Ligand SMILES: Nc1ncnc2c1ncn2[C@@H]1O[C@H](COP(=O)(O)OP(=O)(O)O)[C@@H](O)[C@H]1O
Ligand SMILES: [Mg+2]
């Protein structure tokens with residue numbers, strides 16, 4: 001199987017660090033913040049690869065470093081150390097995304113990545129119309145024909161089960177579940193090769209959550225798009241992800257097939273997660 | 279009086295250090311077309327809204343050999359133009375003209391003269407608002423980062439929304455352009471009529487904003503392209519059949535004014551905004567009004 005993304009020894013900390021950090025932080029110590037210097041080690045030596053077309057889950061409690069990891073893959077947060085290798089589906093030559101300058105990183109992000117945030121206001125501009133928000137990715141890809149932009153935006157709205165006649169409405173007139181669909185429509189606009197989903201259903205009512213998850217599953221099925229799915233909820237992860245990474249206090253403590261993790265969790269923390277998800 | 283002023287002030291009012299600093303910023307601005315360069319804007323004995331940014335540029339580059347033209351709203355006789363002209367001549371003693379072709383240095387607000395400018399002329403524009411990104415990013419520091427990375431997606435959404443809301447790219451002035459394919463620049467306060475005349479021009483255009491302390495430039499032969507869509511192209515204010523009531527010109531930027539008939543009524547008429555150009559045409563034999 002060909003890989004799309006390979007994360008190698010990726011690190012991110014918030015703070016200066018001190019010689020005692022390594023000993024005082026991590027899953028065994030049960031914290032990511034060093035009591036000596038106050039530095040948060042949000043992501044320590046992360047290694048994993050992502051196969052083309054698969055959905056990989058990242059699960060862990062709040063503060064375990066999931067969003068930090070996702071933001072680094074989204075090239076919106078610079079890593080302190082490590083590599084994020086990307087192998088374009090159309091050719092073999094892998095590139096290290098961490099080495100890109102701001103300009104090419106933004107280009108890459110717009111072209112190849114799509115992201116959906118937990119809070120819609122992080123992913124959408126509330127001053128623009130829903131259509132304008134979805135169109136942003138097309139405009140960045142140098143679409144310069146309003147008619148064609150609106151046709152494509154309407155198509156994306158239909159695909160994400162949004163009423164296309166509301167293309168010019170403002171985001172604040174949409175419900176929470178609909179705003180997540182708008183974010184998904186925007187993320188898909190450039191036909192990205194990787195979709196990043198950060199707690200997209202947290203904060204939604206259970207029935208709304210189920211419908212958004214159905215939509216993501218359907219899109220994955222139809223487009224065969226590679227996804228990195230972050231959630232604190234193993235119940236969400238197990239519905240979509242074939243493989244899962246378990247994070248705790250900034251480190252990966254377990255990874256494998258989701259079914260296997262559910263059946264036979266190895267790490268005590270994973271056992272805890274599984275028993276509370278059942 | 280003239281005599282006394284010349285002794286009281288340094289040539290061009292500003293001290294030599296201030297002039298050198300402005301010239302350094304101008305050099306940078308010319309080297310990176312459309313890129314906003316910060317400069318230490320000085321306080322001058324005129325109100326800020328009257329264009330201290332443009333005035334400081336003019337005072338920093340003017341030489342005793344220059345022939346100066348000052349316009350406001352296309353008019354050499356506007357209050358602002360008269361005041362600025364007086365200040366500059368009193369502190370430099372340079373010759374002045376209303377003839378766009380005779381001037382070596384033109385300080386202006388709102389307009390580029392109708393007659394094509396040459397390579398040996400410099401046009402200085404006083405700018406009230408510098409950054410086109412202010413519509414989508416009020417924080418100046420963040421806007422600077424966006425310019426640095428050519429991060430103009432949000433501005434394009436703004437243009438898209440203008441079309442959707444108004445059915446057209448109806449932005450009267452303040453029209454955004456891409457300069458040399460790299461930097462987005464505001465064309466405030468010139469009308470859309472003048473925007474195409476920045477493109478691949480013979481002349482050096484210098485822009486100064488006193489309040490926002492920024493300088494930028496469009497050097498000769500620089501591509502300047504308005505933001506537009508294939509199905510909603512950029513348009514000037516030109517209207518089919520338009521005509522100046524004074525000189526009969528059909529291809530100029532017109533302004534309208536109300537002409538009272540003395541009996542409490544009157545009518546709106548349109549004439550060239552560039553008053554000296556209009557006068558010149560009137561004076562020439564070819565024109566039969
Ligand atoms: N900008 C920041 N400055 C300092 N600490 C941060 C910052 N962002 C996140 N953190 C800390 O990093 C850790 C990981 O955060 P995050 O990646 O958001 O976790 P998760 O998404 O798993 O909840 C947390 O302890 C959080 O407080
Ligand atoms: Mg998070």
Ligand SMILES: [Zn+2]
Pocket residue numbers: 017018019020021022034035036037038039
């Ligand atoms: Zn420490």
Ligand SMILES: [Zn+2]
Pocket residue numbers: 522523524525526527549550555556557559
């Ligand atoms: Zn006229």
